[in-house]
Amino acid sequence: MLDLTLTEIAEALQGELVITDAAEAAGYSPATVVNGTVDTDSRLIGEGDVFVAKRGEFDDGHRFVGSAVEAGAALVVVEHPVELAVPQIVVADSVLALGYFATDVVARVRASGDLKIVGITGSNGKTTTKNLLRAILERVGETVAPRDSFNNEVGAPLTMLKLTPSTRFLVAEMGASGKGEITRLIRMAKPDVGVVLTVGLAHAGEFGGIETTLATKTEMVQDLEPGDVAVLNRDDARVAGMAEKTAAQVLWFGLSDSAAVRATDIDATASGTSFVLHLPDGSAHAVRFAVLGEHHVMNALAAAAAAHVLGVPAVDIVSGLEVVTRAERWRMEVMGGRDGVRVINDAYNASPDSMAAALKTIALIATPEQRTTAVLGEMSELGPYSVEEHDRIGRMVVRFNIHRLIVVGEGARAIHLAAEHEGSWGGEAIFVETADEAYALIEADTRPDDLILVKSSNSAGLRFLGDRIAEAHSLGGETA
Structure with missing residues (x-):
């Protein structure tokens, strides 16, 4: 402070x-x-x-x-x-006072230094993108960014209050559970660069529908000025539409050829994802990205685009991306290792989009001889979309030919029912009420080289199940 x-x-x-x-x-x-x-x-x-x-x-x-x-x-x-x-x-009111305090501190640092602020929002990927951008920016100047997912009316101000007179970059992760909350955070620390990743069904139940989610995420770019830059996902139609809602310059990122910051030659493996990063100056750079999951390439592109706007050299952008080995604790975290058993613990958050991406990842990286298991729990805060979206995930398990599905908890039962009703699948679907039951099933039938995904919303508590399974199969570990 x-x-x-x-x-x-x-x-x-x-x-x-x-x-x-x-x-x-x-x-x-x-x-x-x-x-x-x-x-x-x-x-x-x-x-x-x-x-x-x-x-x-x-x-x-x-x-x-x-x-x-x-x-x-x-x-x-x-x-x-x-x-x-x-x-x-x-x-x-202590929470309001925190916001006043953060606003004052940001204004003081702006007035006395050369502080640049990046705001990041989106239905998925905020924390990963924040971590990647921090790794890049730290290479060129003092950077303040939130710990964990500190992105709400309490966490964001606490992060802003860590600024010092020599801070050069503030990376502000901005989440919301309703309209007006991102606007409030922006008015504490107006971004020079506003990043919008996705607009999806995460928290749609809380927001009251996808249109309200869209309106809320659009708040990120509405207060930007002509000299600012909106970094937008060219591949997400809802995000792309925000270009018409901002006075700022727009820099597109994505896999589309029309994106100024894009990736080509993507190759996802069990050790990470390699791709070629293309920047607006026409340069192309090979990246060996250790974060597991092809979907995280989009987060890498968003971070690279924001860093490019801030004048970070390409060599630092690439080295910053390559130094990050995991998205965050309990986010596509690769664990285990004994007898070749790998556990991917991705049970801190879950939305339909991130659940689908995680399933696609294990289907892509598994070798032909490797057995895949998905241990799935509830995706929370989906409101009226809940049954439909859990059903869709169950059918996706079958389409990706995951060998074994273990569904945990009543809130996720529709995943199990959908997988059982989907035809022509040689896999096995099991429903259990508790994480302990799921653990017992896993430990009774784990084979060498198994690939196990554990995925749910934070409220389902399966991240601890993922840790427990991984500990039982860690190198030198003991079975609990």
Whole structure:
């Protein structure tokens, strides 16, 4: 965080600075400078940090103020006064105050330096693209990007508050569960480059339909100015239509010949994907991309396009892409290895598009002699599309000739039913209620060189099942 006085922080938060007698006795005053990390998780607070007490759906951060102070917090942000030996800033709403604070810090860094901001949104691929772009930009300057999937009204501001006077690039992952949320994030940190990856059925139930999803994702480009650049997916018709909704310049990426940043000669294997990257200057560059799954090439193209706009040399774009070995924890993460057994744990998020891409990946990379198993759980937040889309995935398992399907949980039962009703399939479909049952089935019949995909939405909890299977088949591991 920037070096700011308590008075400056209180003004930014639009709150009231309270320094109790105990805090004053400890040496605090309105002129005290604070520059620690800002967080809403008291477990992550250290010496000199700022703890923001946020009310949540299931808990209240005010219960952990004491723990944060014991851990070394130099300042707490609260919605009601508490008796503390450190300063506190009292605000009406902690989440709104975080946004005010982030807006102020971004404005200060912009005014004093050469900060460039990239905003990334889309129904799928945001976190992977963010990680790839960070790997590229870090090669040429100080870069701030979110940890994990910090892309909402809390996570995005916390990332922005990590800016320093020497930060050159901010990569802001911007997610939403409803209209107006991306606009709110953009107004904290307006991008110089706005990236839109896809518009699909992920979270369509929450949004209320695909048209609302489209309108929400379009918010990324609507506030861009003529000197900004919208990096858009030429192969997604809904994203391509956003070119008419922005005043910014448009840079297309995709597999289409009309995309200025595109990939050719794509070759997906079990060790990654190789392709030739074409840039707008007419140059072509061979890329050996270690992230598993042909679908991640599109994320690589989006990251390459954004980096090109920011003036990053092609050699750094390629080396940045090649240094990343996995999309993210629990995203197409290759694990295991003992007796040739490979587990692809992709159970952090799931939408119809990402589920289809994962199934296509194991079908593509499996050798003719290799047995494939798909362990699939529910795709959440699909609303009225849920049964139809789970049914479609079950039929896709058959079309890709996956050898064994294990469906976990009542929410995913339609996958199992669809696979069973699809004709002329020599594979096997099994339905179980729990992850423990799925684990027992896997361990009772795992053969050398098996390729096992574990895929579901985060809420289904199958990422831990993926870890458990992988641990049982890790090199030197023990069966649980």
